[in-house]
Each structure stands twice: as C-alpha cells, then as structure tokens.
Amino acid sequence: MTQAQNAKSIDLIFAALADPTRRAILEMLLEDDMAVTDVAEPFEMSLAAISKHLTILMRAGLIAQEKRGRVKWCKLQPDAMRASSIWMQGFGQFEALDLEGFERFLERELDETQDMA
Amino acid sequence: MTQAQNAKSIDLIFAALADPTRRAILEMLLEDDMAVTDVAEPFEMSLAAISKHLTILMRAGLIAQEKRGRVKWCKLQPDAMRASSIWMQGFGQFEALDLEGFERFLERELDETQDMA
DNA sequence: CCTATATTCAACCAAATGGTTGACCAAACG
DNA sequence: CGTTTGGTCAACCATTTGGTTGAATATAGG
Numbered sequence: 001m002t003q004a005q006n007a008k009s010i011d012l013i014f015a016a017l018a019d020p021t022r023r024a025i026l027e028m029l030l031e032d033d034m035a036v037t038d039v040a041e042p043f044e045m046s047l048a049a050i051s052k053h054l055t056i057l058m059r060a061g062l063i064a065q066e067k068r069g070r071v072k073w074c075k076l077q078p079d080a081m082r083a084s085s086i087w088m089q090g091f092g093q094f095e096a097l098d099l100e101g102f103e104r105f106l107e108r109e110l111d112e113t114q115d116m117a
Numbered sequence: 118m119t120q121a122q123n124a125k126s127i128d129l130i131f132a133a134l135a136d137p138t139r140r141a142i143l144e145m146l147l148e149d150d151m152a153v154t155d156v157a158e159p160f161e162m163s164l165a166a167i168s169k170h171l172t173i174l175m176r177a178g179l180i181a182q183e184k185r186g187r188v189k190w191c192k193l194q195p196d197a198m199r200a201s202s203i204w205m206q207g208f209g210q211f212e213a214l215d216l217e218g219f220e221r222f223l224e225r226e227l228d229e230t231q232d233m234a
Numbered sequence: 235c236c237t238a239t240a241t242t243c244a245a246c247c248a249a250a251t252g253g254t255t256g257a258c259c260a261a262a263c264g
Numbered sequence: 265c266g267t268t269t270g271g272t273c274a275a276c277c278a279t280t281t282g283g284t285t286g287a288a289t290a291t292a293g294g
Contacts, residue, residue, distance in 0.1 A: 011135055018131035019282085023204075030208065037240060049283055051242060056281095070240045070291040078208040085205040087140075091147065091195040092202060136252085154270060166253055168272060173251095187261040187270050 006083065009061065013084045016060035021045075022053050026062060029076040036072050126178065130201045133177035138162075139170050143179060146193040153182075153189050 178197035
C-alpha cells in the first residue's frame with residue numbers, strides 16, 4: 001500500500017469509529033457474524049440508515065459482507081484496526097490490553113449506546 | 118465520569134483523529150510543546166483554520182493550551198487517548214507496543230501528510 | 235405464479251465540517 | 265504613543281454526514 005493510501009485508510013477507520021452507532025455495531029459483531037436485518041434490530045432508526053453505516057464500515061475495511069441467498073452476512077475484520085491502533089499507542093505507551101477491564105468497559109458503553117439509539 | 122460522557126468523549130477523540138491535519142499536529146507535538154503560529158507554519162492553510170483544528174483537539178482533550186504573554190502554547194495530552202486506544206485493542210488483541218515499527222510508520226505518515234498540506 | 239422478506243437505491247433534508255476572509259483584541263516593541 | 269505580532273471571532277461558503285421516505289431489486293416460500 002502506498003503512503004497516501006495508508007493515511008487515507010486511517011482517515012476512514014477513525015471517521016468510521018467516530019460514530020457511536022457504528023461502534024455499537026462493531027461490538028455486536030464481536031459476538032458473532034450477523035445479517036443486516038439483525039444488526040439493525042436494536043437501533044431506533046431505519047434499515048436504510050443501518051445499511052449506510054455498514055457501507056461506511058465496509059469501505060473502512062472494518063467489516064466484510066458476504067451475500068448468501070437473500071441474506072447479507074456481516075463479519076468483523078479486526079485486523080483493519082491495526083494501523084490506527086498502533087498509531088494511537090505511539091502516543092500513550094498504554095499498557096497491553098487488560099481484557100477483563102475491557103469487557104467491563106464494553107458492557108457499559110454498549111448499554112449506554114443502546115439507550116441512545 | 119458518567120457513561121454518556123465517556124462515550125461522548127470517545128466520539129470526540131475519534132472524530133478529532135479522523136483528520137490528517139490534526140493527526141499531523143499531534144505528531145508534531147510529540148516532539149515538543151509549540152506556539153499556535155509555529156504549529157500552523159508547515160501547513161498550507163490559514164492560521165484561523167489551524168486555530169479551529171486546535172480547538173477541536175482541545176475539546177477532545179488531546180491537547181492543552183496555556184497562554185503566556187501573547188503566545189498560546191499547545192501541549193500534547195496523550196492520556197486522553199487511553200480509553201479509545203483500549204477500545205480498539207479489544208478488537209485486535211494486538212501485541213504490546215512495537216516502538217520501532219511505530220516510528221517507521223510515523224515517519225512515513227508524517228512525510229505524506231506534509232506533502233498534502 | 236404470487237407474495238413476503240432482505241437489502242439497496244434515489245431523492246431529499248438538516249446539521250456538521252473544513253475551509254476562506256476581514257475585523258477584532260491583547261500583548262510586546264520601538 | 266503607534267505599530268507589529270499572536271491569536272480568535274464572525275460571517276460566509278461548499279461539501280460531507282446522518283438521517284428520512286418510497287421505489288426498486290433479488291431471493292425464498294407457498
């Protein structure tokens with residue numbers, strides 16, 4: 001990948017992550033692959049809106065979509081976050097992942113985002 | 118901090134990081150604290166535009182600004198990235214910081230961003 | 235074949251974003 | 265004092281973003 005493509009993709013990743021609905025979707029996909037309709041279910045917005053969010057996540061490379069029959073399955077692509085995550089780590093030298101703490105944090109943010117939706 | 122404030126601040130962080138000019142500014146501030154005018158110097162845009170970018174970085178908590186005389190100094194606040202960084206790490210389970218690789222990466226992105234500016 | 239389901243598309247809208255310019259204010263300088 | 269310097273503010277503009285609705289497409293089921 002060229003340098004420009006690299007920075008461009010980091011733009012897309014961070015922009016994608018800046019929206020709480022999209023972060024919530026990614027968190028849902030941590031659990032399991034999901035169909036578009038099921039992704040949309042917990043949110044109080046139209047299916048078309050969720051479809052747009054998924055397009056943004058896909059263009060950022062954060063998810064992949066595969067159509068089987070009439071159902072389009074969404075699958076998390078966590079490696080896409082790698083470059084951006086490393087970029088951030090360069091600032092804070094944060095300690096390596098505390099998985100338990102992360103799960104607690106995730107739970108709280110997930111609750112909160114669903115409240116908002 | 119409440120849950121809503123937490124997610125809100127993550128929004129602000131990721132949105133702030135989605136702009137290549139702002140990321141370049143943060144990278145510059147890794148080296149040293151800087152006055153607003155000096156931050157603006159390498160970019161081909163108005164001082165007012167940079168001032169706006171700095172406001173966004175400040176509201177995200179990523180920098181602090183302190184006025185001494187007529188000069189406003191900008192200081193990196195890397196801890197602000199902590200929550201967002203941990204959020205991301207939860208997806209990839211990246212290995213702990215690889216500083217050398219990061220520096221190579223940073224150099225490439227910095228070059229590229231200055232080209233664009 | 236007809237209908238229901240899954241998903242996207244297209245047109246539209248309000249609000250946010252990222253930039254400009256020119257006026258403005260405050261501090262430092264001669 | 266008057267002028268330069270550092271920085272923000274205000275108004276404006278084009279583009280993007282995040283949502284809506286209604287029509288369109290494609291597959292599945294009876």
